[in-house]
Amino acid sequence: MSDDKFTKIAEIIEQKINSGEYLPNSKLPTHRALADELKTTPATIAKAYKLLSERGRLDSFVGRGTFVRAHTELGQAIQAPNDEKYFNFSLLQPCLDVNVAPLKKAYQQAAEQFSAVAIGYVEGSGHEAHREAGVMWAKEYGLLGGNSSNTLLTNGAQHALSLIIHSMTRPGDTILVEALTYPGILAIASLAGRQVVSVALDEQGLCPDSLQAALVEHDPTLVIVVPNHQNPTGALMSQARKKAIAHLINQHQVWLIEDDIYAFLNEAPCEPIANFAPDYTFHISALSKAISPAMRCGFIKAPQPQVNVLNAFIRSDIWLSSPLNFIAATCLIESQEAFRIAAVQRDIAKRRRQIAADILTQVSWQAHGYHIWLPLPQDWQADRFTMEAKNQGILVTSGSYFSADGQVADHVRLSLMSISDEARFKQGLHALQALLQTNRNTLFPF
Template sequence: MTIFPFSRDNIAGRSGPRYRAIADALRDAIKSGEAPPGTRLPPVRDLAFALGVTVGTVSRAYALAATRGEVSGEVGRGTYVRAPGGHERSDRGVGSASFLTLPEATDVAMKAAYAPPAGQTDIMGAAMSAILAELPGRAGPSPFNSYMHPGGGPAEREAAAAWLALGPFAPQADDVLICSGVQQAILTAILCTTEPGDTILTEALTYHAMVNQAGLMGRRVAPVDIDGEGLMPEALDRAARELNPAALFIVPTLQNPTSAIMSEARRREIAAIAERHGIAIIEDDIYGMLAGERPLPLAHFAPEQTWYTTSLAKTAGCGLRAGFLVPPRAMRERARAILHGQGQTVPPLMAELAARLMANGDAARICGNVIHEMRERHAMTERLLAGHAMKAHPASLYVWLELPHEWRAHAFVEAARRRGVAIAAGEDFMVGRMDRASRHVRLAIGQPQTRNELKRGLDTLAALLSDAHTGIAMPA
């Protein structure tokens, strides 16, 4: 059964943002019995058209209802009212996941922070061919019928340790655990440092996969104010005193989505505050290699507090699924045990490929190619979007674009989607501020496969930004 417990008058008569008004109308319908358990809600686009709002507004309403435990969404089937007493989010145990929809096909995708094509196919293909040619005469088990030891073997860990070294920050092979991407490294760090119900602090704008991971495991995530360098020390100290957090998740180099790079002085302050309050630091340095000359990681200043995570995804290729975790030495075996308990390791052949790329200089060569390509793409972006306020770094995979005052982020994202361009709204990176509208969007300018494809997308966005001054824009 499909219901329609909404009307324009009902929504318009409620205070607050329209997405919250829609969610509250649904809650009232559930409480009154008008929308009993199992009721199928209208498709997002149908409801958006009926109410005269954007698809993004309805999606946020359904997302809020999902976090309240009132509905659940299934790709291909729709969104349904849940039975009372279902697996709602709580302070203990596993919380309900956020409501998600799969991205739609677009002509130009600029939503995911992928590294651009930079010779990966030829370089990695040659390395893989060499490995396969060596296998017939190799002693020991074949990578096709074996699993990798939890945390990786000696060769993989030695190559990773050398790759991660930055001046006096020099992990040893025994310090490094190989993971199936940085997300597994972050997940392992969360499981090692927190319990259900604990609070994890993070930048007010941050990588939302971590927020989703934390929510799935019943952890709270709370925002800390940021500035042009990233996390603000005074705000962190205040949050530490008020919220008694167990951990801090932070991206100090090429912060996602603002591209901020935290100074060494600021990093020392953050490390000292975390040590003083007994907060574990989960440092995501996945973009660090792209920044070239960069400050030492937080793990150097607070090695007994910091869980250092990164991967080859942004510097070589996301398909490698080779991530790295450097936990505090006292916690290394606990981290290895948790990795083993997850039952997920990097496929041995892929781990060997990653190790070879790092050891023979191929990974560094690809990284250099990526940096060069991104400089060209940033120059193109600055030229085609001239006159609009942007934050970026020449090697960053994305641009943080400020919209004209006529636009709200979700309305702009929806308008771009209708013209075949996929981008991310500023709200997608906000933590704990679902009632605020953003005036920013993130453009992942590394994702398009060619510069011509990127130009096509930027031309479309430039036209939309110009439309804002002709009265065409429709605020959410």
């Protein structure tokens, strides 16, 4: 056989991945097993696996084996087609229909405030009045110690995450993340060349014991955590858990990103981790989940010595976020309208959770915020279920997109808010329930 036999075998393996025979996060056969199956040698299989790892299709873990790389493409994980034929349970966003009128009014008020100064360049990340509005927003939901000096403006929470990762770490650095985490974090880390190590979760989110072990073993530069309504599991951290994590952050003197964009969904204000570890924590809040994804307004409360570092990165990256969005956001926050809108969305989410509980009775689940982390019946695998759901006009997000360590997550994430019309929301849930009741083997008899 020619020297390029391993490339032909790599093509066979890649075809199996593309066809769905080898699913994301699934473990591939051992070198010996696949060599016997394909009538070749283990050394040839090793070369094929190495080639596919270089192409980004496989991940190898010492002592565990070789796995199909999990998805990192946000466009696949979070779908936003402008097509009414789909019941879109993929997007985590507010019910936008009820927010159109106040948002329109806020932008009209913003236009009335236009001046050469208001819409021109400014030092730092943006105007002081807009940073003060960000302080007001985060303080309402429990953050202490924010001021116009240590608060920065970003183009939403995703930009804030990217900004901190790029400014506070270097290529090759290790970042600790929750074992199941927002795919946007995995995408940023992958593109930036940072190493991701997963930390175990429980019903309250990140586990302190597992975090302690990972801090000692991996000596990371940065830890990322979502303390409220964790994406995707929906876990809520207790105050004791937040203090335990803050203690470890202070003890090891490691940077922490606290992605707290769902804090407004709590029934009462809850102190974030940043309150207990202010010297090392970058606290992120934003308006996209409460008001609109179009209002790209994110806020970072940073340790004071790092403010100039972040400002320098913002200037080299985007110079500054759009003042127009922040003028409108400031109008909403100073008038208290932003907090009223957030409360309305919280109430809608609560009602949607009850509707879902009445319809989705095939499996047991819990939810607190905008989404459900839905376990699948035993005969379903997450990617196959997601594919079949789409074939039936239902968009959900496969649990495989959230896995930071290649472990199988036989769940799907289900947004409760992206379908604004309640009747259509119920219709979509009934369609989903029907699919959950369908035996996988009747659809895939192989």
